[in-house]
Amino acid sequence: MRQDLALGDVTIxxxxxxxxxxxxxxxxxxxxxxxxxxxxxxxxxxxATEFLPTAAAxxxxxxxxxxxxxxxxxxxxxxxxxxxxxxxxxxIAVLEHLNASDSxxxxxxxxxxxxxxxxxxxxxxxARADLVRMLVLxxxxxxxxxxxxxxxxxxxxxxxxxPFADAAAAGAFLGDSVIGRAWLADLEPCEGGLRPRFxxxxxxxxxxxxxxxxxxxxxxxxxxxxxxxxxxxGMFDEERKLAFLEARPGTLRVDLGAGSHxxxxxxxxxxxxxxxxxxxxxxxxxxxxxxxD
Numbered sequence: 001m002r003q004d005l006a007l008g009d010v011t012i013x014x015x016x017x018x019x020x021x022x023x024x025x026x027x028x029x030x031x032x033x034x035x036x037x038x039x040x041x042x043x044x045x046x047x048a049t050e051f052l053p054t055a056a057a058x059x060x061x062x063x064x065x066x067x068x069x070x071x072x073x074x075x076x077x078x079x080x081x082x083x084x085x086x087x088x089x090x091x092i093a094v095l096e097h098l099n100a101s102d103s104x105x106x107x108x109x110x111x112x113x114x115x116x117x118x119x120x121x122x123x124x125x126x127a128r129a130d131l132v133r134m135l136v137l138x139x140x141x142x143x144x145x146x147x148x149x150x151x152x153x154x155x156x157x158x159x160x161x162x163p164f165a166d167a168a169a170a171g172a173f174l175g176d177s178v179i180g181r182a183w184l185a186d187l188e189p190c191e192g193g194l195r196p197r198f199x200x201x202x203x204x205x206x207x208x209x210x211x212x213x214x215x216x217x218x219x220x221x222x223x224x225x226x227x228x229x230x231x232x233x234g235m236f237d238e239e240r241k242l243a244f245l246e247a248r249p250g251t252l253r254v255d256l257g258a259g260s261h262x263x264x265x266x267x268x269x270x271x272x273x274x275x276x277x278x279x280x281x282x283x284x285x286x287x288x289x290x291x292x293d
Contacts, residue, residue: 002074005097012090013074015048015066018055036133036282037063037098037109041091041117043262044207045157045198047073047186050114054264057272062279065109067094069120071202073186082205084123084213091124095131108133110279114264115139115235119210125226126218134288135226136278138271139234139261141244142219145211154204163193170194178265220247225288227252227278231259231267254278 005012018040038058040051048066055064068075070090071082079086095109111132113121118140125132164170170187174180187194228251230241245251254274259267281288 007093010070010076010079012094013068018064018066035061039065039109039111041067041113041121043115043117045203049186050182053268054272058276071198073197078199078202082202083209087120088123088127092128110134112136123218125224126222129223132224134282135224138229142215144214150204150208150211153207154200157200157203162195163190165193179262182265216247227254229254231256231263233260235261
């Protein structure tokens with residue numbers, strides 16, 4: 001079910017009970033306790049629909065909530081503020097809304113993010129550990145990058161020849177990669193054809209804000225039980241992964257056997273199985289059982 005949450009000049013759209021129609025029945029926790037709500041945050045230029053296959057794989061025992069970050073999907077398209085703080089405020093507001101709406105389950109959510117969504121999730125957990133019981137970062141990092149990187153990303157999205165005349169024209173341009181197919185599936189009708197559900201200028205401003213400041217302090221002081229999941233063909237080399245993990249001892253590292261930076265799309269079965277195993281370590285209101293069998 002899609003819901004919209006008005007937050008001043010921004011509306012954040014999200015799906016609840018996502019994937020339930022396609023999901024298998026999930027085994028009940030051994031304790032009989034309610035399962036946690038699982039909140040997913042997509043990456044730059046993504047949308048909630050990217051995590052529908054993951055939500056379906058988890059099963060109907062979980063309430064999977066797929067958030068569309070500001071400037072993405074069906075949330076406000078081009079807000080004035082592209083700062084990290086604005087993204088974090090939005091997600092905190094969604095988590096508070098979910099807490100207020102459901103008093104039957106355990107307090108706090110399992111917060112899952114990929115790429116920019118992982119960065120956002122980390123900052124949310126650092127700011128409001130009371131709202132997050134477990135943090136799962138897929139292809140996440142906290143290092144800064146030079147301004148030229150954001151300019152290249154913004155330039156790429158600005159180069160799209162929109163509107164695309166039709167799906168065939170869009171597919172020919174976007175290509176047959178998993179992320180290209182995801183972008184194609186999420187195009188919206190407009191005058192003249194189809195267009196993406198984002199504005200390139202806002203994407204560039206958003207990733208520039210992310211790149212501008214390393215977030216080692218937030219990462220090192222994070223108290224929420226956290227797993228960092230990496231794919232073999234992902235964005236980060238081993239040196240960068242080790243720098244990330246060594247800065248916060250106690251983080252659980254999980255290396256997938258296959259997949260790219262978008263492993264939720266091209267290694268969905270393995271990623272979903274790993275996530276399901278991680279979530280099984282949340283048992284009622286007790287502490288996370290962070291042993292890895």
